[in-house]
Amino acid sequence: xxxxxxxxxxxxxxxxxxxxxxxxxxxxxxxxxxxxxxxxxxxxxxxxxxxxxxxxxxxxxxxxxxxxxxxxxxxxxxxxxxxxxxxxxxxxxxxxxxxxxxxxxxxxxxxxxxxxxxxxxxxxxxxxxxxxxxxxxxxxxxxxxxxxxxxxxxxxxxxxxxxxxxxxxxxxxxxxxxxxxxxxxxxxxxxxxxxxxxxxxxxxxxxxxxxxxxxxxxxxxxxxxxxxxxxxxxxxxxxxxxxxxxxxxxxxxxxxxxxxxxxxxxxxxxxxxxxxxxxxxxxxxxxxxxxxxxxxxxxxxxxxxxxxxxxxxxxxxxxxxxxxxxxxxxxxxxxxxxxxxxxxxxxxxxxxxxxxxxxxxxxxxxxxxxxxxxxxxxxxxxxxxxxxxxxxxxxxxxxxxxxx
Ligand code: TGC
Ligand code: FAD
Numbered sequence: 001x002x003x004x005x006x007x008x009x010x011x012x013x014x015x016x017x018x019x020x021x022x023x024x025x026x027x028x029x030x031x032x033x034x035x036x037x038x039x040x041x042x043x044x045x046x047x048x049x050x051x052x053x054x055x056x057x058x059x060x061x062x063x064x065x066x067x068x069x070x071x072x073x074x075x076x077x078x079x080x081x082x083x084x085x086x087x088x089x090x091x092x093x094x095x096x097x098x099x100x101x102x103x104x105x106x107x108x109x110x111x112x113x114x115x116x117x118x119x120x121x122x123x124x125x126x127x128x129x130x131x132x133x134x135x136x137x138x139x140x141x142x143x144x145x146x147x148x149x150x151x152x153x154x155x156x157x158x159x160x161x162x163x164x165x166x167x168x169x170x171x172x173x174x175x176x177x178x179x180x181x182x183x184x185x186x187x188x189x190x191x192x193x194x195x196x197x198x199x200x201x202x203x204x205x206x207x208x209x210x211x212x213x214x215x216x217x218x219x220x221x222x223x224x225x226x227x228x229x230x231x232x233x234x235x236x237x238x239x240x241x242x243x244x245x246x247x248x249x250x251x252x253x254x255x256x257x258x259x260x261x262x263x264x265x266x267x268x269x270x271x272x273x274x275x276x277x278x279x280x281x282x283x284x285x286x287x288x289x290x291x292x293x294x295x296x297x298x299x300x301x302x303x304x305x306x307x308x309x310x311x312x313x314x315x316x317x318x319x320x321x322x323x324x325x326x327x328x329x330x331x332x333x334x335x336x337x338x339x340x341x342x343x344x345x346x347x348x349x350x351x352x353x354x355x356x357x358x359x360x361x362x363x364x365x366x367x368x369x370x371x372x373x374x375x376x377x378x379x380x381x382x383x384x385x386x387x388x389x390x391x392x393x394x395x396x397x398x399x400x401x402x403x404x
Pocket of ligand 2: 110144145146147149150151152153154176177178179180226231379382383384385386387388389392403404
Protein backbone atom coordinates (compact mmCIF):
# COMPACT_ATOMS: atom_id res chain seq x y z
CA UNK A 1 0.00 0.00 0.00
CA UNK A 2 1.32 3.47 -0.98
CA UNK A 3 1.81 5.84 1.91
CA UNK A 4 2.04 9.60 1.56
CA UNK A 5 5.73 9.26 2.47
CA UNK A 6 6.26 6.95 -0.54
CA UNK A 7 4.40 9.39 -2.79
CA UNK A 8 6.56 12.26 -1.57
CA UNK A 9 9.75 10.27 -2.18
CA UNK A 10 8.63 9.41 -5.70
CA UNK A 11 7.82 13.04 -6.46
CA UNK A 12 11.20 14.41 -5.35
CA UNK A 13 13.98 14.09 -7.91
CA UNK A 14 17.02 12.06 -6.85
CA UNK A 15 20.07 14.29 -6.26
CA UNK A 16 22.40 14.64 -9.26
CA UNK A 17 26.03 13.68 -8.58
CA UNK A 18 27.13 16.96 -10.20
CA UNK A 19 24.75 19.20 -8.22
CA UNK A 20 23.81 17.14 -5.20
CA UNK A 21 22.12 19.87 -3.17
CA UNK A 22 20.43 21.47 -6.18
CA UNK A 23 22.40 24.70 -5.73
CA UNK A 24 21.67 25.53 -9.37
CA UNK A 25 18.12 26.39 -8.31
CA UNK A 26 19.45 29.14 -6.03
CA UNK A 27 20.81 31.06 -9.02
CA UNK A 28 18.90 33.59 -11.12
CA UNK A 29 18.31 33.09 -14.84
CA UNK A 30 20.93 35.75 -15.63
CA UNK A 31 23.49 34.06 -13.40
CA UNK A 32 22.82 30.69 -15.04
CA UNK A 33 23.15 32.25 -18.49
CA UNK A 34 26.54 33.77 -17.68
CA UNK A 35 27.67 30.51 -16.05
CA UNK A 36 26.62 28.47 -19.11
CA UNK A 37 28.26 30.90 -21.54
CA UNK A 38 31.59 30.71 -19.73
CA UNK A 39 31.28 26.93 -19.38
CA UNK A 40 30.78 26.61 -23.16
CA UNK A 41 33.78 28.89 -23.81
CA UNK A 42 35.95 26.74 -21.55
CA UNK A 43 34.69 23.55 -23.21
CA UNK A 44 35.31 24.84 -26.74
CA UNK A 45 38.37 27.11 -26.41
CA UNK A 46 40.28 26.07 -23.30
CA UNK A 47 39.91 22.34 -22.67
CA UNK A 48 41.01 21.19 -26.15
CA UNK A 49 44.31 23.13 -25.80
CA UNK A 50 45.08 23.47 -22.12
CA UNK A 51 47.35 20.44 -21.67
CA UNK A 52 49.54 21.77 -24.50
CA UNK A 53 49.64 25.30 -23.12
CA UNK A 54 50.48 23.95 -19.67
CA UNK A 55 53.25 21.78 -21.12
CA UNK A 56 54.61 24.67 -23.22
CA UNK A 57 54.52 27.00 -20.20
CA UNK A 58 52.50 29.60 -22.07
CA UNK A 59 49.38 31.74 -21.83
CA UNK A 60 48.33 32.56 -25.40
CA UNK A 61 48.00 36.34 -25.61
CA UNK A 62 45.22 36.08 -28.19
CA UNK A 63 42.97 34.63 -25.48
CA UNK A 64 42.90 38.06 -23.80
CA UNK A 65 40.82 39.41 -26.68
CA UNK A 66 38.46 36.42 -26.55
CA UNK A 67 37.96 36.90 -22.81
CA UNK A 68 37.32 40.61 -23.47
CA UNK A 69 34.83 39.85 -26.23
CA UNK A 70 32.93 37.65 -23.77
CA UNK A 71 32.75 40.57 -21.35
CA UNK A 72 34.73 38.79 -18.61
CA UNK A 73 37.42 41.43 -18.01
CA UNK A 74 36.45 43.73 -15.16
CA UNK A 75 32.98 42.23 -15.50
CA UNK A 76 31.84 43.25 -12.00
CA UNK A 77 32.87 46.90 -12.51
CA UNK A 78 30.50 49.57 -13.80
CA UNK A 79 31.16 51.99 -16.68
CA UNK A 80 34.17 52.31 -19.01
CA UNK A 81 33.04 49.36 -21.15
CA UNK A 82 32.77 46.96 -18.19
CA UNK A 83 29.81 44.59 -17.99
CA UNK A 84 28.66 45.63 -14.50
CA UNK A 85 27.45 42.18 -13.39
CA UNK A 86 26.70 41.04 -9.87
CA UNK A 87 29.42 39.62 -7.63
CA UNK A 88 27.73 36.20 -7.81
CA UNK A 89 27.84 36.23 -11.63
CA UNK A 90 31.53 37.18 -11.48
CA UNK A 91 32.15 34.32 -9.06
CA UNK A 92 30.39 31.82 -11.30
CA UNK A 93 32.56 32.95 -14.22
CA UNK A 94 35.68 32.45 -12.09
CA UNK A 95 34.51 28.95 -11.18
CA UNK A 96 33.94 27.95 -14.80
CA UNK A 97 37.26 29.43 -15.92
CA UNK A 98 39.16 27.62 -13.19
CA UNK A 99 37.41 24.36 -14.13
CA UNK A 100 39.42 24.88 -17.33
CA UNK A 101 42.64 25.98 -15.65
CA UNK A 102 43.66 28.24 -12.77
CA UNK A 103 45.80 30.17 -15.27
CA UNK A 104 42.69 31.47 -17.02
CA UNK A 105 40.99 32.45 -13.77
CA UNK A 106 44.24 34.08 -12.67
CA UNK A 107 44.40 36.10 -15.88
CA UNK A 108 40.87 37.36 -15.35
CA UNK A 109 41.46 38.00 -11.61
CA UNK A 110 44.60 40.02 -12.19
CA UNK A 111 43.20 41.95 -15.13
CA UNK A 112 39.78 42.73 -13.63
CA UNK A 113 40.08 42.56 -9.87
CA UNK A 114 43.62 43.81 -9.38
CA UNK A 115 44.83 46.04 -12.22
CA UNK A 116 41.46 47.35 -13.46
CA UNK A 117 39.96 47.58 -9.96
CA UNK A 118 42.96 49.63 -8.75
CA UNK A 119 42.37 52.12 -11.57
CA UNK A 120 38.58 52.03 -11.21
CA UNK A 121 38.55 52.54 -7.42
CA UNK A 122 41.60 54.74 -6.91
CA UNK A 123 42.53 56.27 -10.29
CA UNK A 124 41.95 59.73 -11.78
CA UNK A 125 39.27 60.28 -14.44
CA UNK A 126 42.04 60.49 -17.03
CA UNK A 127 43.71 57.25 -15.89
CA UNK A 128 40.36 55.46 -16.00
CA UNK A 129 39.44 56.81 -19.44
CA UNK A 130 42.88 55.94 -20.84
CA UNK A 131 43.08 52.37 -19.64
CA UNK A 132 39.78 50.83 -18.56
CA UNK A 133 37.96 50.56 -21.94
CA UNK A 134 41.01 48.98 -23.59
CA UNK A 135 41.52 46.62 -20.68
CA UNK A 136 37.84 45.60 -20.64
CA UNK A 137 38.09 44.78 -24.34
CA UNK A 138 41.26 42.74 -23.88
CA UNK A 139 43.22 45.15 -26.09
CA UNK A 140 45.51 46.08 -23.20
CA UNK A 141 46.75 43.68 -20.52
CA UNK A 142 47.44 44.78 -16.96
CA UNK A 143 49.46 43.41 -14.06
CA UNK A 144 49.63 44.26 -10.36
CA UNK A 145 53.00 44.55 -8.64
CA UNK A 146 52.83 44.31 -4.86
CA UNK A 147 55.02 41.34 -3.83
CA UNK A 148 58.80 41.68 -3.68
CA UNK A 149 61.41 38.92 -3.36
CA UNK A 150 61.87 39.71 0.35
CA UNK A 151 58.30 40.85 1.12
CA UNK A 152 55.52 38.42 0.26
CA UNK A 153 53.12 37.95 3.18
CA UNK A 154 54.38 41.22 4.65
CA UNK A 155 54.04 43.69 1.76
CA UNK A 156 54.14 46.61 4.20
CA UNK A 157 57.94 46.13 4.37
CA UNK A 158 58.41 46.83 0.64
CA UNK A 159 61.64 48.42 -0.56
CA UNK A 160 60.52 49.76 -3.92
CA UNK A 161 60.80 53.52 -3.57
CA UNK A 162 59.25 56.43 -5.42
CA UNK A 163 61.39 59.57 -5.00
CA UNK A 164 59.98 62.95 -5.98
CA UNK A 165 62.21 64.79 -8.47
CA UNK A 166 60.77 68.12 -9.61
CA UNK A 167 57.37 67.35 -11.08
CA UNK A 168 58.25 63.66 -11.61
CA UNK A 169 58.54 60.50 -9.52
CA UNK A 170 61.56 58.23 -9.96
CA UNK A 171 60.96 54.56 -9.05
CA UNK A 172 63.65 52.09 -8.02
CA UNK A 173 63.21 48.49 -6.88
CA UNK A 174 61.72 45.26 -8.12
CA UNK A 175 58.54 43.23 -7.82
CA UNK A 176 58.48 39.42 -7.86
CA UNK A 177 56.02 36.72 -8.89
CA UNK A 178 53.85 39.09 -10.91
CA UNK A 179 51.11 37.40 -12.96
CA UNK A 180 50.91 38.73 -16.55
CA UNK A 181 54.06 40.83 -15.96
CA UNK A 182 55.83 39.76 -19.16
CA UNK A 183 52.79 40.32 -21.38
CA UNK A 184 51.39 43.42 -19.68
CA UNK A 185 50.87 46.72 -21.46
CA UNK A 186 50.53 48.46 -18.13
CA UNK A 187 51.68 47.67 -14.60
CA UNK A 188 50.12 48.96 -11.40
CA UNK A 189 53.18 49.22 -9.16
CA UNK A 190 52.94 49.86 -5.43
CA UNK A 191 55.91 51.79 -4.05
CA UNK A 192 56.83 53.59 -0.87
CA UNK A 193 57.22 57.29 -1.39
CA UNK A 194 60.33 58.91 0.07
CA UNK A 195 59.08 61.45 2.59
CA UNK A 196 60.56 64.67 3.96
CA UNK A 197 64.25 64.52 4.95
CA UNK A 198 64.65 60.98 3.60
CA UNK A 199 62.02 59.50 5.93
CA UNK A 200 59.60 56.87 4.64
CA UNK A 201 56.35 58.19 3.25
CA UNK A 202 53.14 56.41 2.40
CA UNK A 203 52.74 53.49 0.00
CA UNK A 204 51.22 54.74 -3.27
CA UNK A 205 50.16 53.13 -6.53
CA UNK A 206 51.73 54.11 -9.87
CA UNK A 207 50.55 53.45 -13.42
CA UNK A 208 53.57 52.28 -15.41
CA UNK A 209 53.02 51.74 -19.15
CA UNK A 210 55.25 49.23 -20.96
CA UNK A 211 57.95 51.11 -22.81
CA UNK A 212 58.62 53.53 -19.95
CA UNK A 213 62.39 54.06 -19.71
CA UNK A 214 63.80 52.17 -16.72
CA UNK A 215 60.96 49.62 -16.61
CA UNK A 216 61.56 46.03 -17.73
CA UNK A 217 60.25 42.55 -17.00
CA UNK A 218 61.83 39.10 -16.75
CA UNK A 219 59.73 35.93 -16.80
CA UNK A 220 60.09 33.33 -14.05
CA UNK A 221 60.77 29.99 -15.74
CA UNK A 222 60.63 26.32 -14.70
CA UNK A 223 57.38 26.63 -12.73
CA UNK A 224 55.62 23.32 -12.05
CA UNK A 225 52.37 25.11 -11.14
CA UNK A 226 50.30 27.65 -13.09
CA UNK A 227 52.29 26.89 -16.21
CA UNK A 228 49.50 28.26 -18.43
CA UNK A 229 50.10 31.68 -16.88
CA UNK A 230 52.93 34.17 -17.24
CA UNK A 231 54.68 34.99 -13.94
CA UNK A 232 57.38 37.66 -13.97
CA UNK A 233 59.71 39.96 -12.15
CA UNK A 234 59.18 43.70 -12.67
CA UNK A 235 62.39 45.74 -12.59
CA UNK A 236 62.39 49.48 -11.95
CA UNK A 237 65.72 51.25 -12.47
CA UNK A 238 65.46 55.02 -12.31
CA UNK A 239 62.04 54.65 -13.86
CA UNK A 240 60.82 58.25 -14.33
CA UNK A 241 57.09 58.90 -14.29
CA UNK A 242 55.10 62.14 -14.41
CA UNK A 243 53.33 63.03 -11.15
CA UNK A 244 49.98 62.22 -12.73
CA UNK A 245 51.06 58.56 -13.03
CA UNK A 246 50.30 58.20 -9.32
CA UNK A 247 46.84 56.88 -8.34
CA UNK A 248 45.48 60.00 -6.64
CA UNK A 249 42.71 58.57 -4.51
CA UNK A 250 44.36 56.16 -2.09
CA UNK A 251 47.35 56.20 0.20
CA UNK A 252 48.79 53.44 2.39
CA UNK A 253 48.65 49.64 2.38
CA UNK A 254 44.87 49.70 2.35
CA UNK A 255 45.15 50.67 -1.36
CA UNK A 256 46.55 47.34 -2.58
CA UNK A 257 44.69 45.39 0.13
CA UNK A 258 41.37 46.79 -1.13
CA UNK A 259 42.16 45.29 -4.55
CA UNK A 260 43.14 41.95 -2.98
CA UNK A 261 39.66 41.69 -1.43
CA UNK A 262 38.21 41.64 -4.95
CA UNK A 263 40.60 39.04 -6.34
CA UNK A 264 40.41 36.85 -3.25
CA UNK A 265 36.64 36.82 -3.64
CA UNK A 266 37.00 35.42 -7.17
CA UNK A 267 39.24 32.66 -5.81
CA UNK A 268 36.58 31.65 -3.26
CA UNK A 269 34.58 30.46 -6.30
CA UNK A 270 37.40 29.68 -8.69
CA UNK A 271 39.12 27.01 -6.59
CA UNK A 272 35.88 25.02 -6.58
CA UNK A 273 36.04 24.87 -10.38
CA UNK A 274 39.35 23.03 -10.21
CA UNK A 275 37.89 20.76 -7.50
CA UNK A 276 34.78 20.04 -9.57
CA UNK A 277 36.85 19.13 -12.63
CA UNK A 278 38.92 16.69 -10.56
CA UNK A 279 35.86 15.18 -8.83
CA UNK A 280 34.08 14.62 -12.14
CA UNK A 281 37.19 13.14 -13.69
CA UNK A 282 37.64 10.78 -10.73
CA UNK A 283 33.96 9.78 -10.70
CA UNK A 284 34.02 8.94 -14.40
CA UNK A 285 37.29 7.04 -14.09
CA UNK A 286 36.10 5.07 -11.07
CA UNK A 287 33.02 3.86 -12.93
CA UNK A 288 35.03 2.47 -15.84
CA UNK A 289 38.34 1.34 -14.32
CA UNK A 290 38.15 -2.35 -13.42
CA UNK A 291 40.36 -4.06 -10.85
CA UNK A 292 39.74 -7.39 -9.10
CA UNK A 293 37.01 -7.96 -11.71
CA UNK A 294 34.94 -4.96 -10.57
CA UNK A 295 34.81 -1.21 -11.26
CA UNK A 296 36.88 0.56 -8.62
CA UNK A 297 33.73 2.66 -7.93
CA UNK A 298 32.32 -0.44 -6.24
CA UNK A 299 34.99 -0.43 -3.52
CA UNK A 300 33.94 1.19 -0.27
CA UNK A 301 37.11 3.22 0.10
CA UNK A 302 36.69 4.73 -3.40
CA UNK A 303 33.09 5.60 -2.59
CA UNK A 304 34.12 7.26 0.64
CA UNK A 305 36.65 9.40 -1.24
CA UNK A 306 34.05 10.44 -3.82
CA UNK A 307 31.46 11.21 -1.16
CA UNK A 308 33.89 13.37 0.80
CA UNK A 309 34.76 15.30 -2.37
CA UNK A 310 31.09 15.86 -3.18
CA UNK A 311 30.36 17.02 0.40
CA UNK A 312 33.15 19.59 0.38
CA UNK A 313 32.30 20.90 -3.10
CA UNK A 314 28.67 21.44 -2.12
CA UNK A 315 29.61 23.03 1.21
CA UNK A 316 32.15 25.25 -0.53
CA UNK A 317 29.58 26.36 -3.09
CA UNK A 318 27.16 27.35 -0.36
CA UNK A 319 29.91 29.39 1.30
CA UNK A 320 30.79 31.06 -2.02
CA UNK A 321 27.17 31.83 -2.81
CA UNK A 322 26.54 33.22 0.67
CA UNK A 323 29.62 35.46 0.57
CA UNK A 324 28.64 36.52 -2.97
CA UNK A 325 25.10 37.44 -1.92
CA UNK A 326 26.55 39.39 1.04
CA UNK A 327 28.89 41.18 -1.36
CA UNK A 328 26.02 42.09 -3.68
CA UNK A 329 24.19 43.55 -0.67
CA UNK A 330 27.30 45.52 0.35
CA UNK A 331 27.58 43.44 3.54
CA UNK A 332 30.69 41.32 2.87
CA UNK A 333 33.57 42.08 5.26
CA UNK A 334 37.10 41.23 4.12
CA UNK A 335 37.15 38.57 6.87
CA UNK A 336 34.20 36.85 5.15
CA UNK A 337 36.32 36.69 2.02
CA UNK A 338 39.23 35.26 4.05
CA UNK A 339 36.82 32.60 5.40
CA UNK A 340 35.95 31.57 1.85
CA UNK A 341 39.49 31.76 0.47
CA UNK A 342 40.97 29.71 3.31
CA UNK A 343 38.27 27.04 3.35
CA UNK A 344 37.58 26.66 -0.35
CA UNK A 345 41.19 26.59 -1.54
CA UNK A 346 42.27 24.23 1.25
CA UNK A 347 39.39 21.83 0.57
CA UNK A 348 39.74 22.08 -3.21
CA UNK A 349 43.42 21.20 -3.04
CA UNK A 350 42.58 18.20 -0.82
CA UNK A 351 39.93 17.13 -3.35
CA UNK A 352 42.40 17.32 -6.26
CA UNK A 353 44.95 15.26 -4.33
CA UNK A 354 42.30 12.65 -3.45
CA UNK A 355 41.09 12.53 -7.07
CA UNK A 356 44.66 11.88 -8.14
CA UNK A 357 44.76 8.75 -5.98
CA UNK A 358 41.59 7.39 -7.64
CA UNK A 359 43.21 7.70 -11.05
CA UNK A 360 46.25 5.77 -9.86
CA UNK A 361 49.22 6.06 -12.22
CA UNK A 362 47.02 7.63 -14.92
CA UNK A 363 46.51 10.52 -12.52
CA UNK A 364 50.08 11.75 -12.89
CA UNK A 365 49.92 12.57 -16.62
CA UNK A 366 48.44 15.47 -18.57
CA UNK A 367 46.02 13.03 -20.24
CA UNK A 368 43.74 13.77 -17.30
CA UNK A 369 43.27 17.20 -15.70
CA UNK A 370 43.86 16.24 -12.08
CA UNK A 371 47.58 16.69 -11.52
CA UNK A 372 47.50 19.95 -13.51
CA UNK A 373 44.73 21.30 -11.26
CA UNK A 374 46.43 19.91 -8.16
CA UNK A 375 49.71 21.61 -9.01
CA UNK A 376 47.92 24.85 -9.88
CA UNK A 377 46.15 24.93 -6.52
CA UNK A 378 49.51 24.78 -4.74
CA UNK A 379 50.03 28.34 -6.05
CA UNK A 380 46.45 29.35 -5.28
CA UNK A 381 46.98 28.22 -1.67
CA UNK A 382 49.95 30.61 -1.50
CA UNK A 383 48.99 33.65 -3.54
CA UNK A 384 46.42 36.27 -2.59
CA UNK A 385 47.35 35.63 1.05
CA UNK A 386 48.68 32.23 2.13
CA UNK A 387 46.46 29.86 4.08
CA UNK A 388 48.45 30.85 7.17
CA UNK A 389 47.80 34.57 6.56
CA UNK A 390 44.06 33.97 6.17
CA UNK A 391 44.05 31.81 9.30
CA UNK A 392 45.62 34.69 11.23
CA UNK A 393 43.19 37.23 9.73
CA UNK A 394 40.35 35.03 11.03
CA UNK A 395 42.14 34.44 14.32
CA UNK A 396 42.40 38.18 14.78
CA UNK A 397 38.70 38.58 13.94
CA UNK A 398 37.85 36.02 16.64
CA UNK A 399 40.22 37.07 19.39
CA UNK A 400 41.12 40.69 18.68
CA UNK A 401 44.79 39.65 18.92
CA UNK A 402 47.22 40.32 16.05
CA UNK A 403 49.37 37.16 15.69
CA UNK A 404 51.28 38.15 12.52
P1 TGC B 1 47.45 46.30 8.71
O1 TGC B 1 48.14 47.24 9.66
O2 TGC B 1 46.56 45.25 9.23
O3 TGC B 1 46.62 47.17 7.63
C1 TGC B 1 47.21 48.24 6.94
C2 TGC B 1 46.08 49.09 6.38
O4 TGC B 1 45.32 48.31 5.45
C3 TGC B 1 43.95 48.18 5.92
N1 TGC B 1 43.52 46.83 5.59
C4 TGC B 1 42.68 46.56 4.58
N2 TGC B 1 42.06 47.36 3.71
C5 TGC B 1 41.28 46.79 2.79
N3 TGC B 1 41.11 45.45 2.72
C6 TGC B 1 41.73 44.61 3.56
N4 TGC B 1 41.55 43.30 3.45
C7 TGC B 1 42.56 45.15 4.55
N5 TGC B 1 43.34 44.63 5.54
C8 TGC B 1 43.92 45.67 6.16
C9 TGC B 1 44.02 48.47 7.41
O5 TGC B 1 42.79 48.92 7.89
C10 TGC B 1 45.08 49.53 7.44
O6 TGC B 1 44.49 50.73 6.95
P2 TGC B 1 44.90 52.17 7.56
O7 TGC B 1 44.18 53.16 6.72
O8 TGC B 1 44.47 52.14 8.99
O9 TGC B 1 46.41 52.27 7.44
O10 TGC B 1 48.58 45.68 7.75
P3 TGC B 1 49.73 44.63 8.06
O11 TGC B 1 50.99 45.18 7.48
O12 TGC B 1 49.71 44.23 9.51
O13 TGC B 1 49.31 43.39 7.13
C11 TGC B 1 48.15 42.70 7.28
C12 TGC B 1 48.15 41.46 6.36
C13 TGC B 1 49.20 40.46 6.77
C14 TGC B 1 46.78 40.84 6.49
C15 TGC B 1 48.40 41.89 4.90
O14 TGC B 1 49.68 42.38 4.74
C16 TGC B 1 48.20 40.75 3.92
O15 TGC B 1 47.06 40.50 3.51
N6 TGC B 1 49.28 40.04 3.47
C17 TGC B 1 49.20 39.08 2.41
C18 TGC B 1 49.75 39.68 1.13
C19 TGC B 1 49.03 39.21 -0.09
O16 TGC B 1 47.93 38.70 -0.06
N7 TGC B 1 49.63 39.45 -1.25
C20 TGC B 1 48.98 39.13 -2.49
C21 TGC B 1 49.71 39.79 -3.65
S1 TGC B 1 48.79 39.82 -5.17
C22 TGC B 1 48.68 38.23 -5.65
O17 TGC B 1 49.05 37.33 -4.98
C23 TGC B 1 48.04 37.99 -6.98
S2 TGC B 1 48.03 36.32 -7.40
C24 TGC B 1 47.33 36.23 -8.93
C25 TGC B 1 45.87 35.94 -8.91
O18 TGC B 1 45.10 36.55 -8.16
O19 TGC B 1 45.42 35.08 -9.65
P1 FAD C 1 56.38 34.13 2.46
O1 FAD C 1 55.62 35.35 2.84
O2 FAD C 1 57.86 34.14 2.55
O3 FAD C 1 55.82 32.91 3.33
C1 FAD C 1 56.50 31.66 3.43
C2 FAD C 1 55.74 30.83 4.47
O4 FAD C 1 55.77 31.50 5.74
C3 FAD C 1 54.26 30.66 4.12
O5 FAD C 1 53.82 29.39 4.53
C4 FAD C 1 53.61 31.74 4.96
O6 FAD C 1 52.23 31.50 5.23
C5 FAD C 1 54.45 31.68 6.22
N1 FAD C 1 54.33 32.91 6.99
C6 FAD C 1 54.73 34.17 6.64
N2 FAD C 1 54.43 35.03 7.61
C7 FAD C 1 53.81 34.32 8.59
C8 FAD C 1 53.25 34.64 9.87
N3 FAD C 1 53.23 35.90 10.35
N4 FAD C 1 52.71 33.65 10.60
C9 FAD C 1 52.68 32.37 10.14
N5 FAD C 1 53.20 32.00 8.95
C10 FAD C 1 53.75 32.97 8.20
N6 FAD C 1 52.08 38.88 -6.12
C11 FAD C 1 51.71 40.07 -6.67
O7 FAD C 1 51.92 41.11 -6.09
N7 FAD C 1 51.10 40.11 -7.88
C12 FAD C 1 50.84 38.99 -8.60
O8 FAD C 1 50.27 39.08 -9.70
C13 FAD C 1 51.24 37.73 -8.07
N8 FAD C 1 51.05 36.59 -8.77
C14 FAD C 1 51.54 35.39 -8.30
C15 FAD C 1 51.48 34.26 -9.09
C16 FAD C 1 52.01 33.05 -8.64
C17 FAD C 1 51.98 31.84 -9.52
C18 FAD C 1 52.57 32.97 -7.34
C19 FAD C 1 53.10 31.67 -6.82
C20 FAD C 1 52.64 34.10 -6.55
C21 FAD C 1 52.14 35.33 -7.02
N9 FAD C 1 52.26 36.51 -6.26
C22 FAD C 1 51.87 37.72 -6.79
C23 FAD C 1 52.97 36.49 -4.99
C24 FAD C 1 52.15 35.95 -3.83
O9 FAD C 1 51.18 36.86 -3.42
C25 FAD C 1 53.12 35.60 -2.69
O10 FAD C 1 53.82 34.45 -3.09
C26 FAD C 1 52.41 35.38 -1.36
O11 FAD C 1 51.88 36.58 -0.87
C27 FAD C 1 53.34 34.75 -0.31
O12 FAD C 1 54.56 35.39 -0.26
P2 FAD C 1 55.93 34.55 -0.32
O13 FAD C 1 55.84 33.61 -1.48
O14 FAD C 1 57.05 35.52 -0.30
O15 FAD C 1 55.95 33.67 0.98
